[in-house]
Structures are given as structure tokens and as C-alpha cells.
Amino acid sequence: MLRLFFHSQLQLGFAQALVAALSTLLVVVLARRRGIHLESETLIAMVRGLVQIIAVGSILLILLHAPRWTSGILLAGMIVAAGATSARRAKGMPDAFQVSSCAIALGAGSIIALMTSLGVIDTAITSLVPVGSMLIANAMNTNSLALNRFRSDVLAHAGEIETALALGAEARNSVSPYVQASFEASLIPAIDSLRSLGIVWIPGLMAGMLLSGARPVYAAIYQFVVLAMIFASSGLTSLVSTMLIRGRVFSPAEQLLLQPGR
Amino acid sequence: MTYVSAVTNPVVLRAEHLGRTVRDKILVEDVNFELQKGGVLAITGSSGSGKTSLLRLLNRLDEPTSGTVLVEGADYHNIEARELRRKLGMVTQRPYLFPGSVADNLRFGPAQRGEILPLETIEELLTQVGLKDYSRRDVANLSGGEAQRVSVARALANSPLALLLDEPTAALDEAAKLEVESAVQKVMRDQGLTCIVVTHDIAQAARLAEQALVVEHGRIVRAGPAGEVLRA
Numbered sequence: 321m322l323r324l325f326f327h328s329q330l331q332l333g334f335a336q337a338l339v340a341a342l343s344t345l346l347v348v349v350l351a352r353r354r355g356i357h358l359e360s361e362t363l364i365a366m367v368r369g370l371v372q373i374i375a376v377g378s379i380l381l382i383l384l385h386a387p388r389w390t391s392g393i394l395l396a397g398m399i400v401a402a403g404a405t406s407a408r409r410a411k412g413m414p415d416a417f418q419v420s421s422c423a424i425a426l427g428a429g430s431i432i433a434l435m436t437s438l439g440v441i442d443t444a445i446t447s448l449v450p451v452g453s454m455l456i457a458n459a460m461n462t463n464s465l466a467l468n469r470f471r472s473d474v475l476a477h478a479g480e481i482e483t484a485l486a487l488g489a490e491a492r493n494s495v496s497p498y499v500q501a502s503f504e505a506s507l508i509p510a511i512d513s514l515r516s517l518g519i520v521w522i523p524g525l526m527a528g529m530l531l532s533g534a535r536p537v538y539a540a541i542y543q544f545v546v547l548a549m550i551f552a553s554s555g556l557t558s559l560v561s562t563m564l565i566r567g568r569v570f571s572p573a574e575q576l577l578l579q580p581g582r
Numbered sequence: 583m584t585y586v587s588a589v590t591n592p593v594v595l596r597a598e599h600l601g602r603t604v605r606d607k608i609l610v611e612d613v614n615f616e617l618q619k620g621g622v623l624a625i626t627g628s629s630g631s632g633k634t635s636l637l638r639l640l641n642r643l644d645e646p647t648s649g650t651v652l653v654e655g656a657d658y659h660n661i662e663a664r665e666l667r668r669k670l671g672m673v674t675q676r677p678y679l680f681p682g683s684v685a686d687n688l689r690f691g692p693a694q695r696g697e698i699l700p701l702e703t704i705e706e707l708l709t710q711v712g713l714k715d716y717s718r719r720d721v722a723n724l725s726g727g728e729a730q731r732v733s734v735a736r737a738l739a740n741s742p743l744a745l746l747l748d749e750p751t752a753a754l755d756e757a758a759k760l761e762v763e764s765a766v767q768k769v770m771r772d773q774g775l776t777c778i779v780v781t782h783d784i785a786q787a788a789r790l791a792e793q794a795l796v797v798e799h800g801r802i803v804r805a806g807p808a809g810e811v812l813r814a
Contacts (some may be wrong), residue, residue, distance in 0.1 A: 482643055483678040487691040488668040488740060573642055574663040 341366055376453075383445055391448045395432065398453055399425050402460035410467035410565075412578060419564045420463050427557025428452075428459035431549055440545060451546060455553040458510065462554035463561045466506035470562060473498035474569055474578050481576055491574040492566055499562045506558040510551045517547055591618035592654075594744050594776045595670075599649035600639055601800075609635040610800045612649070617744070617793075620774040624791035624808060626781060632800035633780045637748050640778065641670040654743065664694070671742030675749040677733035679724070684708065684732050685717040691740035699739055707735040710772065711765040727758025731765045738769065744776035745769075751786065766790065788812050 322339070326332040344362060351358050383390055403421025410416035432452045435441045441451050474481065474495060484494035518540070529539035569578045596616040602609045610632050617623050625633050638644045640651055642663060651658045658666050668691065679687050685704050692699045704717050711731040716724075724732065730750060737745055750766065751759040767790060770777055781787050787794055787808060794811040796804040804811045 479674065479676060479678045480680070483674060484680075484690070485643065485663075486641060486667050486672040486674075487736065488664045488694045489690075490664065490694065493694075571645060573645060575643055575645055 337370060380446065380449060383449075386445060388443055388445060388448075391443075391445045391452070394449055395429075395452045395456065398456045399429060402428075402456050402463075406460050406464045406467065409464040410471055413467060413471055413565060414568045414577065416467065416565075419561055419568065420460075420467070422564060423463050423557045423561030424456060424459045426560045427463075427555075428455045428553040431455060431553040431556065435549055440549070451549075454546060455549055458550045459553045459557040462506045462510060462558050465509070466502045466558045466561050467565060469505045470495075470498055470502040470565060471578065473501060474576075475580050478576060478579055485574060485576065491570040491576075495566050495569065499566050503558050503562050506562075507551075507555055510554045514547050514551055517544065591620055593617070593652075594619050594621075594654060595640070595778075596652040596655075597640070597649065598652065600636070600646050600651060601648035602635060602639055602644060603647050608800050610639060610646075613797075613800075613802055615795060615802070615805065617776060617778065619776055621793060622770055622777045622779065622791045624779050624781060624787035624794040624812075625797060626784060626787045626794060626812065627797035629782060631797045633782075633797050634748055635800065636797060637672075637746050637778065637780050640746055641667050641672050643667075643672075668695070668740045669743045670746055671737035671740055671744070672746045673730070673733050673737050673748065673750050675752050677726075677729040679721040679729055679732060679736075682721065683717065684713070684719050684721060684724075687721060687732055687736050688717075688739045691736065703739070707738050708732075710738070710769055711735045712761065712768075725758065726754050727761040730754065730758070730762045734762070734765060734769065738773075738775075742775075744778065747777065747779045749780055749782065752782070763789070784812050 322332060322335050326335050344366065348358050348362050379394070383394070400421055402424050403417055406420040406424070407416035410420070413419075432441065432448075432455055436443060436448060441448055477498060481494045481498075485491065526539045526543040529542065530536060534542075569576060571577055593616050597613050600613040601611045603611075613636060615623070625636060627633050635644070639646050642651075642658060653661060653666065653669060661669075680690060685701070688704045688707060689699045701717065705714070708714060708716050711734050713728060713731055713735065716728070716732070721729065721732065730753075734745075734747075734750070747766065751762050754762060763786065766777075766779075769775055770790070777790075779787065779790050781790075791808045793806065794804075794808040795802050796811060
């Protein structure tokens, strides 16, 4: 229907964005009725997301003919931004930004580097940056889930953790059950995506490849490749992040720093 | 105020100018006392007076911002945290048992040092707290009083120098409270164990301890033989 009113692609794009944004308004209104206030957070996130994606699109347009190494700088910038975003979900956790950035760099960065060197990801900037950003974004989400779950579990089980410490347990061991639970919970979205691929959803990348003339079977296989890379980078990120954060919730004298009400 | 017991056994625990201030809030201030081997000290005071904060400083679950504690004459800053906590066993208000059997819980402490607690020792410890033949029971099926007695036995399984009890009966009903109290009394009597009991219950403090400290706003305001201090 929108196509009847908007003939320029740019105008159509903004109209589609507006309609999609209005659908989120429905969620905000429904949440508000239940006493949950998401208004400002949703508005800021949507405006930020739109501005950022337009900015990146414009930069990609400029960089189409730039040397290949520039994609490395772009991806490094994305990792730092992802680390900062993810760290906000770990309120009160010591060194959350360093842990998040390091985990995403090691998790997503190493998979991007490995897959690029093996030729799984094309080195062209138009391929490396979008695919790399997908891995970084998913690693960021996984990291946020892992840190958020770990934080909640430690706060909810401070009594059990301190009991273990009081019985002479090593600090890192006293939080082991919560490290494991956080790791497992953080990977649920990645596992479900892989499991439901093609049945519940056909991702945008495959649709894009089909539209640009790729053979359907190759597009389908490549979509699996991307999801497998997402799973690998997310898993590695969560592993590194939970490993790094577990020691940081304790002082050098093995006292639990993350306590309810402190 | 400093409290020094008249008993002449060797000193197990000595607090020296112990204090903790967090964001300008004084939780514990200039606490001095000493406890001899086999002595039982009650720390009493109203809710929020700093009793639990003081106990947490004693086994270094929290870091003092001033002063220190000497354990058998050694500054506890020089003792590895894990070893210190093994020496000063702690029983909290809620028992926080780990999932599994009663025996699994008793094995936990020694297992941290790579030791396997023999079944006979487990049975002995459980008998001491009135839970004979409970070793195989799942902790999920225990009553509040039974769980707290398992918690006492679990702390004893580490062979501590002293036992720190933080309101061990505060979360229990009257019947369970008496069960736990008599189990603690039996352990103190049979083993001659050095104990510090934090309680807001003056009568309980008088029944369990020979010496007492009364804490208000994080400071010791009265100290001495339990009979005198708790009557005042």
C-alpha cells in the first residue's frame, strides 16, 4: 500500500521505518498498562538504531572503493561499541567494559579472522563488514545475556556463595554453578536460531542473496555458514566473558563484592 | 571499650581496634576484645546495631577499614583467606545447604582441601547435633531445625578453632529453636569449642555464653561476664 504513495526509494524507506516503529509503540502502550515503563528507553534505542544504521550505510557507500584493511578498522570500532553497549547490562559488575570488549574481540574477532583467512568470508569490504558485524552483534547479545544472568544469579545466591566461602571454598569455585548457568542461558538464542533455520525463519541475508541473483541452494548453504559462525563466535564470547567475570566479583581476599543492596 | 576475659587459657581470637566504614556509614567502630580457648562469647544488641557486621569482619567475609584480628597471635591479614575461614567456622541465620545429601554437605569443607571425610566421622558429627542416621537424607526434605543442625555439623566437619554463629535460631519456630540451641550447647560442652554467638535474644545469650558484649551503633557499650552484662 505504501508503494502507492511513495515512489522514491528513499521516501518509501522512511515511510516503512515509520510504520515499523509504530508497531513498537503498541508494545510500549501495552507494557505501560501493566506498569512497565519502556517509553524513553525504546524511543532512544530506535532513534539511535536508525541514525547509526544510516550512518554505517553511508560510510559503506564511501568505503566501497576503499582499501580492504579499512574493514579491519571498522570492525574494531564495532567491537569497542559492542563492548560498551553490553557492559551497560552488567550494572555494578567490576570491569564490565573491559571484560565485554575483550570477550567480544576474542570471540567474534577470532572467528572473523579465522574464517576470512580460510576464505569462508570474502575479503571484499561489502562482504566482510556486514558479515563481521552480524557476528559482533550476536556476540554482543550473547555477552549481555551471560553477564546479566550471572549478575542476577550472584545477587540471588549471595548467601550460598558466602556459605561456600565460609567453608573454605576457593572464590572462583563458589560461583561455578552460576557461571555454567549463565553460559548455557546465553547460548539459547543462538542454538534456537540454528535449530529453527529454514523452518521458523528465513534470514534476511539469504533473501538478499536470492534477490541479487545467487543460486538458491548456495544462498541456503551460506546462510547455514553464517549461523554456524554466529554460534561459534557467540559461544566463544560467552565462554571468555564468564571466565573473566567470575574472578572479578571477588576482592583479592576472596570477599564477594557484588551484594544485594550494596 | 576493651574486654579481656579473666580466664587464663591461650587466646584464640583477639580483635584490635576493629572497624568498618562504608560510604561514610560506620558499621563497626573500634572493637576490641579477646577470646580464650574454650570460651563462649555472646554478642548482643538490637537489630541493625552491627552484630552481624562485626561477625563478618571476624572471618573476613568483609574487609575491615581499620584494625585487625589476631588468630592464635597471627594477624589475619597474613593468613590465606581460605585457611582463615576454615579455622573460624561460620553458621549463618539461614542454613543455605547445598543440593544433595546431608553427607554431601558435610564433605564439602574438607573436599575443598582435597580431603575425603570418612563416613564414620560424618555419623559422629551428625550424632553430636542429634541427627543420627541422617547422612543419606536429601537436604530438600529436612525441616528448618534439622537443616540448621546440619549446618552446624557441616561447619564442625572443617575442625575449626572457633565457631561463629550468626543468629542461628532467629529464623526458626520455638520447637526448632530449642533443638538447635541444645545441639549447639552439647557441641560446646562435649568438644570444649571456642564460640562466638550473635543473638538478639538476651535469654539465649545468657543460656549459651559465659561472657557477653553489647553492641550499639557498631561500638561495644558493655562487656564482661554474661550474667552481669546481660542483666544491666
